[in-house]
Amino acid sequence: MDAEAFRVQAHQVVDWIADYLASVGDRAVFPDIEPGWLRSRLPAHPPAEPESMDAVLTDFRELVVPAITHWNHPSFHAYFANSASGPGILGEMLAAALNANAMVWRASPAGTELEEVAVDWLREIVGLPPVFAGVINDTASTSTLVALAAAREAGALGDRPGRIYASVEAHSSVQKAGMVLGLGRDGVQAIPTDAEWRMQPQALADHVRADREAGVLPLAVVATLGTTSTTSVDPVAEIAEIAAAEQMWLHVDAAYAGPAAVLPELARHFVGWERADSIVVNPHKWLFTPMDCSVLFFRDPDRIRAAFSLTPEYLKTPEEGQGTNLMDYGVALGRRFRALKLWMVIRAFGVSGIEARIREHCRLARLFASWVADAPGWEVSAPVPFASVLFRWTGRGEDAASIDAANHAVLEGLNRSGTAFLSHTVLEGRTVLKLSVGNLRTTEADLARTWTALRDHAARP
Amino acid sequence: MDAEAFRVQAHQVVDWIADYLASVGDRAVFPDIEPGWLRSRLPAHPPAEPESMDAVLTDFRELVVPAITHWNHPSFHAYFANSASGPGILGEMLAAALNANAMVWRASPAGTELEEVAVDWLREIVGLPPVFAGVINDTASTSTLVALAAAREAGALGDRPGRIYASVEAHSSVQKAGMVLGLGRDGVQAIPTDAEWRMQPQALADHVRADREAGVLPLAVVATLGTTSTTSVDPVAEIAEIAAAEQMWLHVDAAYAGPAAVLPELARHFVGWERADSIVVNPHKWLFTPMDCSVLFFRDPDRIRAAFSLTPEYLKTPEEGQGTNLMDYGVALGRRFRALKLWMVIRAFGVSGIEARIREHCRLARLFASWVADAPGWEVSAPVPFASVLFRWTGRGEDAASIDAANHAVLEGLNRSGTAFLSHTVLEGRTVLKLSVGNLRTTEADLARTWTALRDHAARP
Numbered sequence: 038m039d040a041e042a043f044r045v046q047a048h049q050v051v052d053w054i055a056d057y058l059a060s061v062g063d064r065a066v067f068p069d070i071e072p073g074w075l076r077s078r079l080p081a082h083p084p085a086e087p088e089s090m091d092a093v094l095t096d097f098r099e100l101v102v103p104a105i106t107h108w109n110h111p112s113f114h115a116y117f118a119n120s121a122s123g124p125g126i127l128g129e130m131l132a133a134a135l136n137a138n139a140m141v142w143r144a145s146p147a148g149t150e151l152e153e154v155a156v157d158w159l160r161e162i163v164g165l166p167p168v169f170a171g172v173i174n175d176t177a178s179t180s181t182l183v184a185l186a187a188a189r190e191a192g193a194l195g196d197r198p199g200r201i202y203a204s205v206e207a208h209s210s211v212q213k214a215g216m217v218l219g220l221g222r223d224g225v226q227a228i229p230t231d232a233e234w235r236m237q238p239q240a241l242a243d244h245v246r247a248d249r250e251a252g253v254l255p256l257a258v259v260a261t262l263g264t265t266s267t268t269s270v271d272p273v274a275e276i277a278e279i280a281a282a283e284q285m286w287l288h289v290d291a292a293y294a295g296p297a298a299v300l301p302e303l304a305r306h307f308v309g310w311e312r313a314d315s316i317v318v319n320p321h322k323w324l325f326t327p328m329d330c331s332v333l334f335f336r337d338p339d340r341i342r343a344a345f346s347l348t349p350e351y352l353k354t355p356e357e358g359q360g361t362n363l364m365d366y367g368v369a370l371g372r373r374f375r376a377l378k379l380w381m382v383i384r385a386f387g388v389s390g391i392e393a394r395i396r397e398h399c400r401l402a403r404l405f406a407s408w409v410a411d412a413p414g415w416e417v418s419a420p421v422p423f424a425s426v427l428f429r430w431t432g433r434g435e436d437a438a439s440i441d442a443a444n445h446a447v448l449e450g451l452n453r454s455g456t457a458f459l460s461h462t463v464l465e466g467r468t469v470l471k472l473s474v475g476n477l478r479t480t481e482a483d484l485a486r487t488w489t490a491l492r493d494h495a496a497r498p
Numbered sequence: 499m500d501a502e503a504f505r506v507q508a509h510q511v512v513d514w515i516a517d518y519l520a521s522v523g524d525r526a527v528f529p530d531i532e533p534g535w536l537r538s539r540l541p542a543h544p545p546a547e548p549e550s551m552d553a554v555l556t557d558f559r560e561l562v563v564p565a566i567t568h569w570n571h572p573s574f575h576a577y578f579a580n581s582a583s584g585p586g587i588l589g590e591m592l593a594a595a596l597n598a599n600a601m602v603w604r605a606s607p608a609g610t611e612l613e614e615v616a617v618d619w620l621r622e623i624v625g626l627p628p629v630f631a632g633v634i635n636d637t638a639s640t641s642t643l644v645a646l647a648a649a650r651e652a653g654a655l656g657d658r659p660g661r662i663y664a665s666v667e668a669h670s671s672v673q674k675a676g677m678v679l680g681l682g683r684d685g686v687q688a689i690p691t692d693a694e695w696r697m698q699p700q701a702l703a704d705h706v707r708a709d710r711e712a713g714v715l716p717l718a719v720v721a722t723l724g725t726t727s728t729t730s731v732d733p734v735a736e737i738a739e740i741a742a743a744e745q746m747w748l749h750v751d752a753a754y755a756g757p758a759a760v761l762p763e764l765a766r767h768f769v770g771w772e773r774a775d776s777i778v779v780n781p782h783k784w785l786f787t788p789m790d791c792s793v794l795f796f797r798d799p800d801r802i803r804a805a806f807s808l809t810p811e812y813l814k815t816p817e818e819g820q821g822t823n824l825m826d827y828g829v830a831l832g833r834r835f836r837a838l839k840l841w842m843v844i845r846a847f848g849v850s851g852i853e854a855r856i857r858e859h860c861r862l863a864r865l866f867a868s869w870v871a872d873a874p875g876w877e878v879s880a881p882v883p884f885a886s887v888l889f890r891w892t893g894r895g896e897d898a899a900s901i902d903a904a905n906h907a908v909l910e911g912l913n914r915s916g917t918a919f920l921s922h923t924v925l926e927g928r929t930v931l932k933l934s935v936g937n938l939r940t941t942e943a944d945l946a947r948t949w950t951a952l953r954d955h956a957a958r959p
Contacts, residue, residue: 038584038846044516050588051512054595055505072603072821075611083619087848090585097592101838104608108597116605116812121597123499124551127511131558133590133788134515136569136582142533143913144577147565150536158544175636176832186678209810210831216805217647217829219680266812321832327594328834344677349670351577351727351923351932355910360533368678368829370671371637371782373789377562385499387548449816452604462812471812 038090046090053098054126058109062478065455066110068103075104106458111478112487115460117265117293117425118475122325124385128378129327137374141352142360145374149361152376156332158383162391163291163298163318166311171334172341172366173375177292177317178210180333181259183341183367184315185214188257188286190344200248201225203259204236206266208290211259220256233420234269234464236260242279249283257286260313262306263294266462266471267419267427270294274309287312292319292331294423297399299392306422314340323395323424323475326382330375333367341366398424398474405472405484412492418469425473427464430495441468443495450494457487499551507551514559515587519570523939526916527571529564536565567919572939573948576921578726578754578886579936583786585846589839590788598835602813603821606835610822613837617793619844623852624752624759624779627772632795633802633827634836638753638778639671641794642720644802644828645776646675649718649747651805661709662686664720665697667727669751672720681717694881695730695925697721703740710744718747721774723767724755727923727932728880728888731755735770748773753780753792755884758860760853767883775801784856784885784936787843791836794828802827859885859935866933866945873953879930886934888925891956902929904956911955918948 038046068074078100107113109121139148156171174180185201192199199220203211205227215225226248228241245255258280260271273289280287289310291298295318298307310316316334320326335341346365354362364370386394402424409415409428419427430447432440444461448470452458460471472487499507529535539561568574570582600609617632635641646662653660660681664672666688676686687709689702706716719741721732734750741748750771752759756779759768771777777795781787796802807826815823825831847855863885870876870889880888891908893901905922909931913919921932933948 040516040520040584043519043584043587044512046584046588047512047516047591048509050591051505051508054591055501055508057595058504059501067604068607070607072607072817073611075608076615079612079615081618083623083844084848085850087851088845090588090846093585093842093845094588097838097842101608101612102596104611105596105598106604106606106608108599108606109595116599116601119597121594123501123504123507124554126504126591126594127507127551127555129594130508130511130515130587130591133582133587134518134570135563135566136580136788137566138569138577138789140577143528143567145567145569146529146531146533147536147562150534150565151540151562154537154540157542162544175834176830178829178831179640182678182829189680208831209808209813213806213808213829213831216808217643217678219650265810327597328599329830329832331832345674347670347674347677349726351921352670356533368643368674369637369639369790370669370674371639371790371792373636377558381554381558383544384549384554385551387545389546390548460812 061107061109062111064107064110066113066458067106067452067455069453069455070104075100109476111476111480111483112457113476114472114474115458116473117322118473119322120325120475120477121327122382122477124381125325125327125378128381132374132377135374139372139374140364140370141354141362142356143354146360148374148376149363151380152363153361155376155380155383159318159320159332159379160334162388163295165316165334168336169334170338171332172363174331174333174367175329177290177319177331178213179368180317180331181210181288181290182214182217183333184288184335185257186218187341187344188288189218191286191340192254192256194254197252197254199224199254199256201257201259202228202241202244202255204228204230204261204271206230206234206264206269207259207261208265230269234264234267236271236276238272238275238279241276245279245283255283255285257288259288259290262289262291262310263423267464268294268423268425269419270306270422277309277312286314289313289316292317293322296323296391297395297423299388300396320379320382324382324391325386325477326379330379394477401474401479401481401484402426404481405488408488418464424475425471427469427471429467429469437467444468444470447491447494451490454490456490522568522570523572525568525571527574527919528567528913528916530914530916531565536561570937572937572941572944573918574937575933575935576919577934578783579934580783581786581936581938582788583843583938585842586786586788586839589842593835593838596835600833600835601825601831602815602823603817604815607821609835609837610824612841613824614822616837616841616844620779620781620793620840621795623849624756626777626795629797630795631799632793633824635792635794635828636790638751638780638792639674640829641778641792642671642749642751643675643678644794645749645778646718647679648802648805649749650679652747652801653715653717655715655717658713658715660685660715660717662718662720663689663702663705663716665689665691665722665732667691667695667725667730668720668722669726691730695725695728697732697737699733699736699740702737706740706744716744716746718749720749720751723750723752723771724884728925729755729884729886730880731767731883738770738773747775750774750777753778754783757784757852758856758884760849761857781840781843785843785852786847786938787840791840855938862935862940862942862945863887865942866949869949879925885936886932888930888932890930898928905929905931908952908955911958912951915951917951
């Protein structure tokens with residue numbers, strides 16, 4: 038495909054994307070298909086000869102898109118709802134064309150330095166002090182792995198068993214990191230939470246003391262600001278005290294809620310996070326940036342490099358000691374130009390625009406929660422510090438198992454209907470529905486339609 | 499930015515990209531700038547108010563692009579040269595707009611199943627048997643980490659020290675994986691190579707035996723088909739014998755050379771790789787796919803899942819046991835829709851088109867090597883099994899250190915000139931230049947111009 042053929046096809050693709058963005062709200066959020074639907078419709082073997090891009094794009098429209106769960110739909114509310122904004126998509130288009138790989142400075146001066154600039158801008162937006170530098174990884178799972186690898190390296194573990202602490206509500210990536218790091222499944226100790234799913238600092242202190250007495254080295258504690266199940270907020274200031282006293286690495290998982298630190302009225306949730314050794318904030322979650330873009334902030338770059346820097350001869354360059362070599366800060370050597378989209382998103386929205394959108398998402402979530410709270414037979418199941426609502430239908434007085442089953446039925450009915458797409462979790466053994474607001478296109482009217490649909494599904498026998 | 503504003507801007511971006519692709523060969527490959535050039539030209543603080551996309555794109559053209567090393571340039575020959583092809587860029591555009599996240603099947607049925615299809619097509623293209631399944635990761639570093647984490651899990655290490663073996667020429671990601679996995683820097687044993695930089699199987703067998711006697715558990719051996727320094731090919735059939743006898747996991751790093759297995763005339767390099775437990779092949783290296791896209795093939799999905807599967811309640815879905823949940827096969831939970839671009843590339847090129855391009859790249863590399871071999875004062879420093887040439891200027895009879903310095907000067911002079919961009923390595927203590935052919939636009943005329951420039955730089959006093 039030469040440049041002119043690309044031009045023709047790409048203009049058509051842009052029109053498809055613009056039409057898609059304009060009308061995505063008219064589609065079913067979740068395709069009502071069964072596993073295997075798409076695979077069974079595609080050839081088992083690769084084509085021997087080239088196919089026209091028209092044929093490929095026809096199959097894209099007729100086979101791939103009908104099997105898509107539309108994350109960019111205004112009624113996508115599962116997991117953490119997010120947005121691929123226009124500026125972010127433009128950034129991805131340009132990054133793909135440049136195909137820059139910022140493993141060392143000279144391999145991509147712009148890729149390296151724009152990453153430093155965009156990360157520093159994000160640091161300022163969320164109100165962290167300039168002592169924090171950072172890099173962009175693919176996902177929070179990777180960012181957390183990198184942070185905890187650095188924590189282990191800093192801990193000078195030797196032959197002792199090491200342990201990482203996180204609340205029972207912490208993200209599964211913490212436990213996965215423990216497995217990858219070779220700490221074993223016992224390497225991550227779950228700390229109980231209080232009535233609002235926040236880590237209990239005293240329980241943390243007790244576990245750490247008992248572990249020290251047993252010869253286990255406390256390596257790190259992960260405080261979560263916006264947990265995945267309930268968006269609860271660990272008391273990071275108190276946890277920071279314990280981490281300092283115990284010389285543990287403090288990693289803050291603000292992958293979801295981090296961008297909300299831009300709002301003065303939510304600053305109370307973040308008091309103390311500036312004492313962390315590392316913090317993860319995902320622009321691909323709640324900062325309108327397409328997948329994938331996870332920023333890992335860290336206080337001491339040397340400690341990250343200590344865990345990851347290895348420079349073989351074929352990657353040594355004349356710029357040693359001058360330009361940053363991003364490969365030294367993580368697992369991946371190759372690094373796509375993720376900074377470009379983040380830089381474009383921040384510029385296109387401005388700090389005021391980011392504030393306005395996040396504030397509106399929080400307002401919409403509180404509004405939805407108020408509808409639920411006022412409706413007979415429904416309850417809000419957890420506080421709403423950010424823009425996610427945990428709630429459930431309490432049914433018609435049946436037993437707990439029936440109510441759980443009814444909530445699953447409501448969820449499945451709604452999701453299969455295509456009207457909206459939600460997820461669920463379990464709190465204290467009970468099934469709870471989750472509605473996360475994070476898409477730029479979500480309006481009050483969209484939410485009202487979803488709420489009506491939820492009540493309709495609940496009313497079915 | 500609403501859909502219509504996006505449409506306007508995106509059409510302009512497409513025209514910029516098409517112009518860029520048509521004329522990238524006229525640009526300096528490497529920008530002759532010093533570290534800090536871009537950063538010093540960008541505001542230290544994020545904009546308080548939204549900026550117009552016109553302003554953002556102006557800065558992109560006037561500040562970002564002038565600081566880009568053009569990986570998509572026909573005279574980019576450093577590291578492993580690659581291509582963001584037109585179909586691949588279109589795939590990235592669509593993936594960004596859909597913003598699909600295939601962590602579990604229902605989160606993206608198309609993202610999940612198209613990944614299965616594209617990976618299976620690639621498996622067939624490179625001639626691996628159907629017993630291999632696979633997933634797409636960001637980079638080979640991650641794929642190798644995942645494979646070696648599975649190897650450790652399968653090894654039932656317990657409290658014994660474990661060890662991984664790879665040749666002294668293996669990629670740094672193997673050692674990095676050993677560090678991350680907590681095996682320590684001693685956890686990866688470098689095995690000597692022969693005169694053509696291929697792992698010596700007898701040396702591997704000796705190390706494994708000695709380690710067993712010392713109570714160290716041999717976990718895995720990494721065989722590299724196309725090493726990063728010289729593109730040497732480890733004798734994987736012999737290594738597979740040893741791995742089988744010693745019950746070690748065999749991981750094959752074919753990140754670079756894997757796509758060349760499509761060529762019958764190169765099949766001899768891959769004999770035995772089908773006995774591996776895991777194989778990494780990077781379409782973003784030599785299969786015309788934009789960064790990032792690394793395929794990890796594995797023989798036994800259960801063994802990968804054993805190392806990575808953790809399903810918290812909020813990710814349980816009604817499809818358990820039916821649709822694949824890709825999050826169970828690696829570090830990252832979030833997974834961007836990388837399969838789309840790979841599927842589009844394979845369809846647009848067809849197997850015959852892939853063969854033709856890779857064959858041409860190999861021909862061009864051999865042609866360049868023949869020019870070097872025939873030129874007085876120059877030497878080809880390693881065999882050319884694929885499309886990368888290791889060579890050096892042997893100078894005017896000076897001592898070794900002067901010749902090394904002269905080669906560095908030639909490299910730096912050429913790179914700073916912008917004519918072409920090469921990298922270097924060190925073989926047996928001597929500086930060697932590397933020219934890798936992997937861009938779809940590279941012609942014989944481009945190579946001839948680079949060769950002339952190299953000789954001009956070498957002729958300078």
